[in-house]
Amino acid sequence: RLGYAFVAGGKGAAPQIDLASNPPLAGELRRRLDEAIAEPDEKDALREAGQTTTSEYHYREALKLSEQLRAEEPTRLAGVMVGLARLTQKNQTRVKEAEELFKKALTIYEQELGENHTEVASVLSDLASLEIWNGDLANAEQHQLKALNIYRQHLPRTHPDHATALAALGQIYTRRGNLIDGERLIMESLELHREVFGENNPRISELLAL
Numbered sequence: 001r002l003g004y005a006f007v008a009g010g011k012g013a014a015p016q017i018d019l020a021s022n023p024p025l026a027g028e029l030r031r032r033l034d035e036a037i038a039e040p041d042e043k044d045a046l047r048e049a050g051q052t053t054t055s056e057y058h059y060r061e062a063l064k065l066s067e068q069l070r071a072e073e074p075t076r077l078a079g080v081m082v083g084l085a086r087l088t089q090k091n092q093t094r095v096k097e098a099e100e101l102f103k104k105a106l107t108i109y110e111q112e113l114g115e116n117h118t119e120v121a122s123v124l125s126d127l128a129s130l131e132i133w134n135g136d137l138a139n140a141e142q143h144q145l146k147a148l149n150i151y152r153q154h155l156p157r158t159h160p161d162h163a164t165a166l167a168a169l170g171q172i173y174t175r176r177g178n179l180i181d182g183e184r185l186i187m188e189s190l191e192l193h194r195e196v197f198g199e200n201n202p203r204i205s206e207l208l209a210l
Contacts, residue, residue, distance in 0.1 A: 059084040075119070078108040082123060089130055102127050118161070121150035125165060128172070137176050144169045163192040 063084060066077040085101035088094045106123045113119055124147035131140035148165040155162050170185030193203050 056084070056087055059087060074108050074112050078105040078112075078119075078123075081105040081108075082126065086126065089133075095130060095134065099127070099130055102130065116150050116153060118150060118154050121147040121154075121165070122161070124150075125161075125168060128168060132168075132172060132175070137172055141169070141172045141176065144172055158192055158196050160196065163189045163196070166192070 059080060062080045063077075066073070066080045070077045081101045082105045085098040085105070088101065089098035102123055106120065106127070109117060109119045109123060124143045128140040128144035128147065131137070131143065144165065148162075148169055151159065151162045151165050166185045166189035170182045170189060172182075173179075173185065174182030176182075193201060197203065
């Protein structure tokens with residue numbers, strides 16, 4: 001087996017391997033990372049079946065591998081961090097761990113892709129959701145508003161991520177007592193969902209309940 005030197009954020013992490021001078025090792029790491037990540041649908045199925053331990057194991061294996069490829073493929077590491085954070089946040093006792101993973105991924109995406117990339121917006125929305133759950137509505141508003149502005153710059157008006165961001169920000173406004181703007185954004189999101197998915201989409205009922 002290959003020796004894995006890194007665990008993200010861990011103490012005593014060894015220096016990164018110079019993969020440029022060892023193409024066979026780099027290739028083997030990529031192959032095993034592909035196996036650890038597997039197909040997104042497969043991981044979603046594991047989560048839906050309640051097999052979060054199995055799914056988390058795969059993500060942590062992928063995290064160890066992607067740490068070693070960080071110099072060459074930093075955004076891949078960020079993607080693994082996001083996947084693990086989304087899984088971890090489901091455990092109420094590990095919300096802080098999820099938040100740290102989201103923030104590390106956000107930093108990587110901003111450095112590699114720029115602050116206005118849609119991947120940045122996606123992680124900002126994840127952070128905002130976590131902050132809503134923690135009751136930190138001020139930071140949630142800041143992060144979700146920035147995410148929405150990025151989506152508006154880069155995505156079509158009817159894109160699902162844009163519609164979801166509208167609803168999320170509307171929910172935050174409502175919880176903070178800004179009922180007028182909150183209702184306006186939720187209604188705008190509702191109309192977009194109706195336009196894109198039709199009246200019978202389950203998301204319509206969720207929005208009407210906000």
